[in-house]
Each structure stands twice: as C-alpha cells, then as structure tokens.
Amino acid sequence: MAALISLKRLTKRYGSFTAVDDVSLEVEEGSICGLLGPNGAGKTTTFKCLLGFAKPSGGTIAIEGAPVTPATFESLAYVPERATLYDNLTIAEHLELYRRSYKNYDAARAAELLALFDLDPGKRAKRLSKGMRTAVALTLAFSIRPRVLILDEPSSGLDPVHQRNVLDLMIDAAANGAAVLFSSHQVGQVERAADSVAIMKRGKLIVNSGIDDLKTGEKIIEAVFAGPIPDIGDLAADPRILRAEQVGATLRVATRDDSDDIAQRIFALHPKSIRTIDLNLEEIFMNAVSGDQH
Amino acid sequence: MPAIFTVDPRSGVPLYLQLIEQIKRAVALGTIAPGEQLPTVKALALELTVNPNTVARVYRELEHDGVIDTSPGRGSFVRTDGAGIEARRAVADVARVTFEGAVREAKSLGLSREETQELAARTIARWYETEND
Numbered sequence: 001m002a003a004l005i006s007l008k009r010l011t012k013r014y015g016s017f018t019a020v021d022d023v024s025l026e027v028e029e030g031s032i033c034g035l036l037g038p039n040g041a042g043k044t045t046t047f048k049c050l051l052g053f054a055k056p057s058g059g060t061i062a063i064e065g066a067p068v069t070p071a072t073f074e075s076l077a078y079v080p081e082r083a084t085l086y087d088n089l090t091i092a093e094h095l096e097l098y099r100r101s102y103k104n105y106d107a108a109r110a111a112e113l114l115a116l117f118d119l120d121p122g123k124r125a126k127r128l129s130k131g132m133r134t135a136v137a138l139t140l141a142f143s144i145r146p147r148v149l150i151l152d153e154p155s156s157g158l159d160p161v162h163q164r165n166v167l168d169l170m171i172d173a174a175a176n177g178a179a180v181l182f183s184s185h186q187v188g189q190v191e192r193a194a195d196s197v198a199i200m201k202r203g204k205l206i207v208n209s210g211i212d213d214l215k216t217g218e219k220i221i222e223a224v225f226a227g228p229i230p231d232i233g234d235l236a237a238d239p240r241i242l243r244a245e246q247v248g249a250t251l252r253v254a255t256r257d258d259s260d261d262i263a264q265r266i267f268a269l270h271p272k273s274i275r276t277i278d279l280n281l282e283e284i285f286m287n288a289v290s291g292d293q294h
Numbered sequence: 295m296p297a298i299f300t301v302d303p304r305s306g307v308p309l310y311l312q313l314i315e316q317i318k319r320a321v322a323l324g325t326i327a328p329g330e331q332l333p334t335v336k337a338l339a340l341e342l343t344v345n346p347n348t349v350a351r352v353y354r355e356l357e358h359d360g361v362i363d364t365s366p367g368r369g370s371f372v373r374t375d376g377a378g379i380e381a382r383r384a385v386a387d388v389a390r391v392t393f394e395g396a397v398r399e400a401k402s403l404g405l406s407r408e409e410t411q412e413l414a415a416r417t418i419a420r421w422y423e424t425e426n427d
Contacts, residue, residue, distance in 0.1 A: 032345055167343050175336035175346040191303040195347040212308040212348075219306075273402030278306020 002029050002065065004148050004179035005050070010059035012045050019045040021203035022059070027179040027196070032170055034190030034211075035183040036285055037200035043183040044081060046200070047152050050181075051078055063148055072148075074104065077141035081152040083133040085125035091136055092121035095143065102144045110143040116165055131157030142169055149173055151182035155189065167193045187282040197281065199288050207288050211281065218242075218284050219259035223251045223271035230269045235262070242287060254287055301342055309344055313352045315388055321361055321372055321381035328378065332362060332370040359384065 005027040012020040020042045027033045037043050048054040050061055052068040063072050085094060091114070099105045114121055117135035128136065134157050141149065149170065155163040163186075170180045170193050184190055190197055190211075197214060199207035207214065229251050236244060240262060242254040251271070255262050259276055267274055279287070299316045301309045320326045332338070335353060339346040353370050356362045360380045364370040373380075400410045 031347060164343060168340055171339050171343065171346060172336070175339060188303050191309075192301075192343050193345055195345045211345075212310055212351075215306060215308045272404075275399070275402065280304050280306050282304070283306075 003027065003062075004029055004064050005033075005150075005181055006060075006062040006065075007046070007050065008060045010046065010049055010061065011057045012042075012049055012054060013057040018203050020049065020056075023200070023203075023205045024059075025181075025198055025205060025208060027181050029179055030174050030177050031196065032174045032180040032182070032194045033196045033198055034194035035181060035198045035200065036185075036187065036190060037183075038289055040202075041200040042203040043200055044152055047078070047080075047150055047181075047183070050150060051076075074102065075144070075147040077144060077146035077149050079134070079137045079141050079149075079151045079154050081156060083137035085128075085133060085136060087126040088124060090122055090124050091119055091128075091139075094125070094136060094140060095121070098140055098143055104144045104146075106143055106145055109145065110139060113139040113142055113169075117162055129157065131159065131162070134158055135162060138166060138169065142173070145176075146173070147178050149178055149180040149182070151180070153184060154182055155184070155186070163189070187280075187285050191281045199285060201289050207284075214284060215279070215281065217255070217257045217259070218279050218287070219255050220277040220279060221253045221255060221259060221263045221266060221274065222277060223253075223266050223269070223274040225249045225251065225269075226272045232266070232269070235265060238262070299338075299342060301344055303344075310348050310351045310355070313342075313344075313349070314355055315384075317352070317356060318359075318361060318381040318384040319388075321378060322385040324378070326372055328372050328374040330372050332372070334369060 003026040005025075007023055007025045010020055010023045011018065023042075023046060025033070035043050035046075045054060049056045050063070050068075061068060063076060066072070089097075095110050098110075099107065117139060119132065119135055119139065125133070125136070134154070138154060141151070151170070155166045158166065167189060170182065174180055194211055197207065197209060197211050198205055226249070229246050229249065232244065232251070235241065240255055240257045242256050244251065244253045246252075251266070253262065253266065263274060263276055299313060299320075301312050303309065305312065317326070326332075332353070333341065335346055335349045339349045353362065353364060357364050357370075360376065361373060361384075362370050363373050397410060397414075400413065405413070
C-alpha cells in the first residue's frame with residue numbers, strides 16, 4: 001500500500017516555541033488515521049504544514065509521494081476547524097466556484113451531499129449556523145472525490161446524525177482508496193472510523209499505532225494483596241509498564257505490551273486476587289496525555 | 295443478510311474481535327445459513343460505521359478459520375462444508391473463556407471450591423431447566 005500522506009521528522013518552531021516537534025506519520029491508501037490531542041498539542045499546525053500553509057522548520061512532507069504544489073489540491077480536500085466561506089455567496093454559488101476550479105468536481109455527488117446535510121443551496125453563507133458552515137465545507141470537500149482528505153475537527157457544531165454522516169463519508173472515501181487524516185476531540189469517532197490512531201501532546205507524537213494493536217496491548221492489571229504490597233523489584237523499571245500505582249493494598253499497573261507475562265510475574269508475588277482490565281481508546285488516550293513519561 | 299451485528303466502540307475489546315465473534319455466533323446458530331453471501335466490505339463498514347480495513351480483517355480471519363470463502367469479484371460466502379462446525383467450536387471457545395473468567399473471579403473473591411461448585415450448579419439448573427421445558 002502506498003502512503004498518500006507522509007510526514008518525516010516534521011518540526012515547526014515559532015521563535016523559541018516548538019509547536020510541532022519531530023513528528024513522523026504516514027497514512028496509506030484506503031486508510032483512516034485519527035489524530036487526537038489536547039488543545040494546543042500541535043494538531044492544526046501539523047495540518048497547516050502538511051498543506052503548505054506554514055513553512056516547516058525541519059523535516060519533509062509528501063502528498064501522493066510528491067512535495068505539495070498547487071497541483072496537489074486537484075485531488076486533496078481540506079476542511080479547516082472553522083470553515084472559510086464567502087459571506088455574501090450562496091451555497092449554490094460556492095459549489096459553482098468549485099465546479100469551475102476543480103476538474104474532478106462531481107455535480108451529482110454534490111447534490112447528494114446537500115441532501116445528506118439538509119442544506120438549502122439558496123442560503124447565503126453569512127446566514128448559516130456553525131454546524132451548517134461545517135456541513136458546507138464538507139460538501140465542497142467531498143464533491144471533488146478527493147484521494148487525500150485532511151479534516152480538522154470535521155464534525156464540530158454538527159448534530160449526532162450528521163456527525164455519523166461525516167464518519168460514513170470518510171469510510172466510503174477510504175473504501176474507495178482515499179487516505180484520510182482527521183483530528184477530533186471525540187475519541188468514540190476515532191475508535192469507529194479510524195484504523196490507526198496518532199496522539200499528540202505538546203508538539204510531540206506520543207502514540208502512533210494501529211487501533212487494534214493499541215487496544216490489544218494496553219491493559220490495567222489490578223492486584224489486591226492481603227498485607228502490605230511487596231516490592232515489585234525490577235518490574236518497576238520494565239519498559240512494558242507505563243505506570244504503577246499503589247492505593248492501600250491494591251497495586252495497579254498499566255501495561256503497553258505483554259500484559260499476560262506481566263500479570264504472571266505479579267501473580268508470583270502472591271496477591272489475594274488479580275485481574276486484567278481491558279481499556280477503551282478513551283482510557284488509553286487519557287493515560288497517554290496525563291502521564292509525564294515519553 | 296438477515297443477521298444484524300452491532301459493535302461497541304467503548305468496549306476494550308477491539309472491534310474486529312467483536313465482529314468475528316458475532317458472525318461466528320450467527321453461523322453456529324444458523325442465523326446466517328451455509329452458502330449465504332455476506333455483504334461487501336464497504337457495505338458492512340458503512341452499515342456499522344466502522345473502518346473498512348477492520349471489516350476486511352474480519353473477513354480475512356473468518357476465511358482463515360474456515361468459516362467463509364472469499365473469491366475475488368464474487369464476494370464472501372459462508373462455507374457449505376463445515377463452516378458450522380468451525381463456528382460452533384469458536385463459540386464453544388467463547389463460552390469456555392467466559393466460564394473460566396467467572397470461576398477465576400469467584401476464586402479471587404474468596405469463595406471455596408464447594409461454594410463455587412454450588413453456585414455453578416444452581417446457575418446451570420436455573421438456565422437449562424427453563425430452556426428444556
């Protein structure tokens with residue numbers, strides 16, 4: 001599979017502030033990558049560099065295997081967090097601009113998208129709510145049947161039904177071979193639509209993994225001891241352990257890999273009980289961004 | 295396909311494993327018949343709103359486990375030779391793991407062997423009686 005979106009060691013500094021710090025990421029054909037991170041983690045700056053709107057301080061970027069040029073945008077769609085529309089133009093007029101600008105513009109597809117988002121083409125942009133503006137931006141983006149999609153919070157302001165539509169549009173595009181990179185604050189969306197997940201924190205990429213591998217690997221092992229918790233010895237420094245905490249007679253260990261092996265080693269310390277807890281993506285995300293490691 | 299599958303993205307169990315288990319269960323119970331065609335990867339992905347690669351992985355693993363046959367251009371079909379047996383074995387596996395987990399939990403909560411046996415017997419009596427009546 002070819003990587004349609006590729007970032008290698010991307011760094012972006014503003015003065016002494018490093019907004020994006022040595023980030024490498026690839027999204028393959030037919031794949032959807034969900035980018036998570038707290039506000040200010042560097043997600044939007046990463047997108048801006050990717051699109052050539054900001055000049056990287058270091059690293060390389062390739063879209064469909066080539067550097068970004070005006071021609072890149074023939075088959076690339078970008079939906080910014082706040083849709084940029086012409087206030088005095090109607091939705092239909094925005095579509096007309098797209099028809100004239102993009103040779104891949106698909107009028108039938110655009111009509112389907114308008115209906116999907118319940119948009120009235122005669123309405124002027126200045127009279128649209130935030131959610132409707134997002135819907136227009138999405139309609140425009142998907143009307144050119146792009147090969148590469150970069151979506152910054154693509155469901156902001158949308159109601160739950162239309163949020164689900166956005167996920168289905170991404171899924172449909174990926175099933176037809178597009179590469180999709182999207183950021184979201186809603187972990188559940190990433191969990192459904194994405195096959196890989198990237199988590200940024202303070203400019204750094206702290207998780208970059210297939211979603212199934214991530215969920216299979218990360219577990220919490222909880223052991224309750226009858227007396228005081230024994231010394232866990234060299235396990236404390238084990239790189240497969242993300243965190244270990246003790247509350248009363250309970251030892252909780254967060255693992256990244258090999259939870260069975262680690263559980264067995266804790267079992268050898270003779271706890272009264274031990275159990276392994278599966279983590280959902282939200283818990284994995286919270287663990288990743290709240291920890292001081294990495 | 296009459297069987298409706300659901301996935302729970304909030305569960306810690308990866309979606310592909312949830313789907314594999316549900317499809318095997320449906321085959322074992324006969325909800326999906328031998329020879330029946332499964333939806334395309336894209337159709338099932340859109341129906342469930344899950345990633346297409348997740349569905350593709352489910353189909354690959356089901357083919358590997360002998361439950362379905364996929365031929366390029368024609369689609370994926372439940373095998374007519376032994377898919378039910380494979381699926382029944384897989385479902386029995388799920389039952390075994392669930393039962394084992396329950397017993398392990400009972401033990402770790404401090405129940406004695408006799409208490410756990412008693413509990414198991416009572417639970418079996420309750421569920422199997424109503425089914426056989």
